[in-house]
Amino acid sequence: MSDAIDQNALYPIREVARLTGVNPITLRAWERRYNLIEPVRTESGHRLYSQEHIDFLHKTLRLMEEGIPISRIKAVINDAPAHQIQVLASEPVGDSSQLVEKIRLAVSQLQVQTLERLLDRLFADYSLNPMRMVLADIEQQLQQQKNQTVPLGFWHSSVLRRLQVRLHSLYSQPVLPSKRIVIQQAANTPEYLTKLVALFCFEQGYQPVELNNSATLDQVFAQAKPLAFQAVLLIDAQATATEHWMQVFQQYASMRTWVLGSDALIDIQPPSINCELRVWTQWFSPLSL
Structure with missing residues (x-):
């Protein structure tokens, strides 16, 4: 039996989630916010994905692991020749330091609404590994501040709440791994x-x-x-x-x-x-x- 990939096959969203490791909620969010990929729709409105979509998602994940924000991914992949993708991925992300500083200021001043907007951006634009580095950078800067106890408590509770919301949606899936x-x-x-x-x-x-x-x-x-x-x-x-x-x-x-x-x-x-x-x-x- 041949192991060749059927380029004409269409996959439902849960199968794509299994193949790529990107959960369905995130796939829908990337489609809605960034028009990252446009799946085929059945008459009943269900999403179906091609092998080309899956390949695109794998490229997306590789670039995100290198620190490219999701908001830039489509332009990077579409505009750059295949042999330049890795080079672009290795370039530093210019706006991460600015984001860190904005978050640090919002936390230091206990600005709830500002911090929530910045966390929206952080959680939408970064995969877990780059996000971890950003969070660690913020943590370190807050630890070095004078009178950091209250801002640190505010920061930890804000990030924890955001992570719990995302985890709740995953734990509530009809079928768990x-x-x-x-x-x-x-x-x-x-x-x-x-x-x-x-x-x-x-x-x-x-x-x-x-x-x-x-x-x-x-x-x-x-x-x-x-x-x-x-x-x-x-x-x-x-x-x-x-x-x-x-x-x-x-x-x-x-x-x-x-x-x-x-x-x-x-x-x-x-x-x-x-x-x-x-x-x-x-x-x-x-x-x-």
């Missing part, structure tokens, strides 16, 4: 990072199950198989629980595990062959079960 990854955050890890990682799991085709640090890792692993978890992912952004998770992950070496942490992980040997340690820049590399 069958493979489940339990996510636990270590102490002193900002909750919005857990939400970002949960979004990433959805993009990768997995169902995230979020836990705070009220349950111990030993309890999580004890319940992993009875509750049909395929993997455990720990977020230890401040390296506060290294000794503990090293011991537990070694004890449950047969379970697929990840630790997302700081650069301190560079000098640590994984406790098992099924454990992958990821420094900050590697957090959103593809997951594989």
Whole structure:
């Protein structure tokens, strides 16, 4: 049987979401806001996508991972020859620093409406990896300010609320991914990072199950198989629980595990062959079960 792609095939939106990792809500938003692609419509109004659309989406994702905002993608792909796409993708995004500064000012002055508009832009224009870098830049600048406690609290609650809205729409889908990854955050890890990682799991085709640090890792692993978890992912952004998770992950070496942490992980040997340690820049590399 031939494995050749049928160039004339048309795919429903959920199949396109599976093939590309872009959820249906995002696909519709890109179509509506940026006229990124124009799917075929059935008589009943359902969207159908061609192989050309899917190829375009894959190019879009590659460029977004390099930091090109979604608002520029169509022009970049349509105007540039194929061999120049990679060169354009490697160029720095000129407006990210301006966006960071505008957000920092809005947060510092507790300007709710301004911040909401800027977050609209951030969440629409950036994929998760570039967005993570922007969020980290803002976080760092706010941490360096004097009297930062109130602005930081305002910032964390605003970003968390926005991420929760997006996650709610994903968790409310009629059918969730069958493979489940339990996510636990270590102490002193900002909750919005857990939400970002949960979004990433959805993009990768997995169902995230979020836990705070009220349950111990030993309890999580004890319940992993009875509750049909395929993997455990720990977020230890401040390296506060290294000794503990090293011991537990070694004890449950047969379970697929990840630790997302700081650069301190560079000098640590994984406790098992099924454990992958990821420094900050590697957090959103593809997951594989």
